[in-house]
Amino acid sequence: MVDIIDKSTIDQFARKTQAMDQRIAKLYEKVLAMPVPPNSVPQALFExxxxxxxxxxxxxxxYQQNEQLEQVQEVLGAEYQRYEELFEEAPDSYLVTDAHGKIQLANHKAARLLNIDKNYLVGKAIVNFITLEERQYFRNFLSQLSQSGRNQELLIRLQRRNGELFNTALTVxxxxxxxxxxxxxxxxxxxITESRRVELVHIKEECDFSxxxxxxxxxxxxxxLNPQIIWLVSQGFVKLTTLCESGEEVLVGLADQGMVFGSYMTSLNTYQAIAMSDTKLVSIYVSEIIDSPNVSHTLVPKLNHRLRQTESFLAVSGFRRVQDRIYYLLRLLKQEFGEKVGNETRLSVRLTHEDLANACCTTRVTITRLLCKLKHQGKISFDSKRHIIVKDID
Structure with a gap:
């Protein structure tokens, strides 16, 4: 949030300026009173x-900008207060932590669930509320989360402040x-109850569509594409595109193993899926999500991921400079399809310059020039199969 200058500071500056005006006026009067022609008044006085x-x-x-900032901050403050109230009064337990699991925010429901005052939760590591037997398992979960970067669910036992244990389903x-x-x-x-925990474990273990x-x-x-069918990628890569008003193709998503796609998940009038390699797919009817808890439990996170990825691809065009678009796109691809190779990250999907241009809403020539520039700067390179290797694009 932009800092607002205190009005008294501006007032003080204005008074000093007025005093300066008075000194300039007196100096000008003295010069005019001197026995010299009026046209010989020093140029410095006019300046x-x-x-x-x-x-x-x-x-x-x-004054005007400060007044506008005050109005904006008033609106933002009201919005912040509204969201804070929603967070506090939510019917479920919510925590916000840093990437290492250190608690930054907690609502009243979470404090009651853990049987501890909300103020004492902030600053503590969430692992402190995990049972001793499962702490290493939880640490491994956090580590994998930072690598995958996707929403995850975890069934684990938590421990209240009084030592009481209870089963939970965590969604992060x-x-x-x-x-x-x-x-x-x-x-x-x-x-959750013990019976529900066993049921969820059973669901997670059973539904693999193999x-x-x-x-x-x-x-x-x-x-x-059939609006009643969702495709699950078993092997390969699929490119998802649409057409803009000018008729040019726009890349709106990619799907690899374990990801889903289909026209059911979009309201775009034109939506096309193209195999980028030899690809194997499994079909799942939309009605199965409603009829089968197993299918629903497995597919809902995948559907959410598809929607978030599409939003991220569409956000590329929101950057004014093409250079910023390609930077954002490479970071997105690194997050979604990156494979660690030493200290570098190789993109498992091979995109042509035309594909990258379509994603960035620019020309292939511009993308080629920017990629050459990034390569010259040592930010990216290419392997023998022309896959991009991201070195330093942050």
Whole structure:
């Protein structure tokens, strides 16, 4: 939030300016009273007068801008208060932590669930409320979360301040900064019964769709889309595109193994799926999400991820400079499809310059020039198969 200049500071500056005007006026009068022709008045005095007028205009603009900032901050303050009230009075337990699990915010419901005053929660590590037997498991979960960067669910036992143990289902959603690094983690905590915990574990272990028929497509094939069917990628890569008003193709998503796509998840009038390699897919009817808890539990996080990824791809065009668009896109691809190779990250999906241009709403020539520049700067390189290796794009 932009700092507002204290009005008394501007007033003080205005008074000093007025005093300066008076001194300039007296000096001008003295010069005119001297026995010299009027046209010989020093040019410096005229320049001082002009500079004084400029300062007065600047002061007036300061008053106006400060008033506007006060109004904006008043609106933002009201919005912040509203969201804070929603957070506090939410019917579920919520925590906000940093990337390492240190609690930054907690609502009243979470404090009651953990049987501890809300003020004492802030600053403590969430792992302190995990049972001793499962702490290492939880630390491994946090580590994997920072690598995958996706929403995750975890069934684990928590321990209240009085030592009482209870089963919970944790849902955690990462939030990112402008460099694509995890800024904070947002936790939803739900207490569950032992029978429900066993049921959820059973669901997670059973639903893998491996017994379903496989639909195979070759590189370049257009995959048919049925609004009643969701495709699950078993192998390969799929490119998802739409058309803008000018008729140019726009890249709005990519799907690799374990990801889903389909026209059911979009309201775009034109939506096309193209196999980027030899691809194997599994079909799932939309009605199964409603009819089967197993299917619903497995697919809902995947559907959410598809929608978030599409939003991220569309956000690329929101940057004014093409250079910022390609930076954002490479960070997004690194997060979604990056494979660690030593200290560098290789993008598992191979995109052509045309694909990158479509994602950035620019020309292939511009993308080629920017990629050459990034390569020359040592920020990216290419392997033998022309996959981009991201070195330093933060």
């Amino acid at each position: 001082l007068g002009s500079a004084s007028q400029t300062v007065h205009h600047a002061i007036e603009e300061l 959603a990462p939030s990112y900064d402008n460099q694509g690094k995890i800024k904070e983690l947002r936790w939803l905590i739900r207490g 017994d379903r028929p496989i639909h195979s497509y070759s590189k370049g094939d257009i995959i048919p």
